[in-house]
Amino acid sequence: MNSAVLLAAALSARGMVLAAPPPAAAPSATPSASPTPAATPAAAEDAASPAPAAAEWTSELPRPTRRMNVDDAVQRIWYGAPQPRFRPTTAGEKEHLHALLTALTHALREDGTDATIDPAWEVLAHKAGFSLEAWTVDGESYWAMVEEEGDRRGAGAYILRVSPLEEKGPQILLEAPHVYYDLGTENLGASLFFSPPAGTRAPRALFTNTVHRYQNSPDPESRTPNNPADICHNADHLFTAATVDFAEAFASTATIELHGFADNDPEAKSGLKAGTSIVVSGGVAAGATPFSRRVADGLRGLDKGVRLFPEEAKALGATTNVQGMALRALKGALFVHVETSASMRHELNLDGEKRTAFGRALLDAAVKEGS
Ligand SMILES: [Zn+2]
Numbered sequence: 022m023n024s025a026v027l028l029a030a031a032l033s034a035r036g037m038v039l040a041a042p043p044p045a046a047a048p049s050a051t052p053s054a055s056p057t058p059a060a061t062p063a064a065a066e067d068a069a070s071p072a073p074a075a076a077e078w079t080s081e082l083p084r085p086t087r088r089m090n091v092d093d094a095v096q097r098i099w100y101g102a103p104q105p106r107f108r109p110t111t112a113g114e115k116e117h118l119h120a121l122l123t124a125l126t127h128a129l130r131e132d133g134t135d136a137t138i139d140p141a142w143e144v145l146a147h148k149a150g151f152s153l154e155a156w157t158v159d160g161e162s163y164w165a166m167v168e169e170e171g172d173r174r175g176a177g178a179y180i181l182r183v184s185p186l187e188e189k190g191p192q193i194l195l196e197a198p199h200v201y202y203d204l205g206t207e208n209l210g211a212s213l214f215f216s217p218p219a220g221t222r223a224p225r226a227l228f229t230n231t232v233h234r235y236q237n238s239p240d241p242e243s244r245t246p247n248n249p250a251d252i253c254h255n256a257d258h259l260f261t262a263a264t265v266d267f268a269e270a271f272a273s274t275a276t277i278e279l280h281g282f283a284d285n286d287p288e289a290k291s292g293l294k295a296g297t298s299i300v301v302s303g304g305v306a307a308g309a310t311p312f313s314r315r316v317a318d319g320l321r322g323l324d325k326g327v328r329l330f331p332e333e334a335k336a337l338g339a340t341t342n343v344q345g346m347a348l349r350a351l352k353g354a355l356f357v358h359v360e361t362s363a364s365m366r367h368e369l370n371l372d373g374e375k376r377t378a379f380g381r382a383l384l385d386a387a388v389k390e391g392s
Contacts, residue, residue: 084138086155091215094158098167098178098229099200099207105173107232107250110259114176117149118166118259119266125164125181126270133185136162150176158215168231175232175250177260180214182225190388191273191355195224196344198252198260201233203281205366209376210279213384218377221384224277226267228260253278256343264344268354275312275355275387276348282337284363292336298326300337300360304345308332312355315389319382323375324365355387 089097124142128135136155146153150172156163162183168176186192197203197210207229214227234251252260268274282289282300293300301317303310309317309329317329328334339345339358348354361369369376 084143084154086136086157089156089158091158091211094156094215095207095211098165098180098211099231102170102173104201104232104236105168105175107236108174108176109249110176110257110262114149114259115262117145118151118179118263121145121149121151121153121166122179122263122266122270126267129181129183129186133183136164136183138164150174151179156180161215173231175230175236177252177258177263178229178231179263180227182214182223184223186225187222190222191275191353192225192267192271193222193384193387194226194228194264194267194274194276196264196276196278197227197229198278198344199234199280200230202235203279203366204363205370206279206281208370209361209366209379212370212376213279213380217384218381221381222388224384228263228267230260253339253342253344256347258343261343261347265347265351268348268351271353273353276344276357277316277383277387278339278342278344278356278358280337280339280358280360281366282360282362288336289362293328293334296326297328297334298324298362298365300328300330300334302330302334302338302340302358302360304339304342304349304356304358306331306338306340310355310357312386313357315386316357316359316383319386320379323378323382326362326365357383357386359383 087097121142124139124145128139138153138155143153146166147169149166150169151166152169154165154167156165164181164183166179168174168178195210195214197206200207200210210227210229214224217223230250230252232250234253235248236250249255249258252258255261264276268276289297299317299320301309301313301320303313309332314329317327320327330336330338337360339360342358345356345358348356369379
């Protein structure tokens with residue numbers, strides 16, 4: 022099934038439409054119009070005569086900064102090209118993205134006001150299979166690690182805010198790991214990341230997926246057991262490694278994952294009380310965490326349907342979420358998983374005031390005392 026059909030199937034199955042439909046996806050989604058780029062003439066030549074000196078990659082200097090608004094960023098991150106076929110992460114990708122994230126977080130620590138890209142970082146990005154780009158979105162500076170054109174494989178996208186590090190409290194990592202399936206989480210995540218509510222701590226990073234979680238299934242709703250493209254259940258994916266890298270780069274972090282469930286989701290129906298609109302979980306079956314409790318309490322003013330897992334909700338608790346598992350093994354790394362119903366996501370994406378209140382609750386809970 023091609024990506025347009027897949028996306029359309031997911032759209033109708035989830036009973037929801039995107040607030041901002043993906044114009045770039047439609048014209049580019051011809052099923053077999055995206056051959057794998059492995060057989061470029063240069064690659065073929067390298068394979069035929071492996072002269073070591075010819076293989077070194079050098080960046081062109083300097084690359085211009087992309088100037089965008091939030092809608093442009095949504096297009097660039099998620100809808101700029103047809104969905105690629107998923108390819109597993111390699112050890113080299115992890116190693117080089119780790120080195121790159123280490124260099125970038127070090128640079129933020131030294132001087133968070135200079136977004137100039139060091140050529141050495143571009144080389145690291147290339148070795149990890151990424152392009153490192155300087156963006157300004159609505160006037161704010163970011164470093165974006167996006168898959169290289171011609172080497173898209175579902176390895177994710179990783180965007181860092183370039184601003185001086187706050188002296189105290191956690192660095193916030195916002196994650197939208199099921200875009201294309203948890204519909205609307207891209208708009209919600211992008212809005213919260215690029216336009217955080219005034220007076221809140223702006224998230225330091227946005228990490229996200231770049232292929233549909235069930236892309237290897239003939240039916241995107243079938244939830245077949247083996248889904249390596251599902252980054253929340255593939256511990257070996259670069260996304261998990263990058264999440265851990267981020268948490269290890271700072272003494273204190275708070276990771277907030279944005280998810281969505283369908284109003285008619287069978288799991289949700291059996292495990293949730295009627296009227297549930299948001300399920301907040303720390304990913305632990307034994308009980309809420311102080312952080313998940315703060316998030317849920319902060320959201321209660323928004324809607325009567327807010328439930329805390331496992332005390333008030335018996336489903337959608339993210340107990341098998343691999344980012345949660347990895348972060349729980351680290352010191353000073355908070356994690357919360359926030360599931361919003363399709364109708365709640367729709368409201369949040371249409372209603373700016375409600376979205377601001379939602380964002381404020383999440384971000385303020387991250388910087389309050391406690392773990
Ligand atoms: Zn999800």
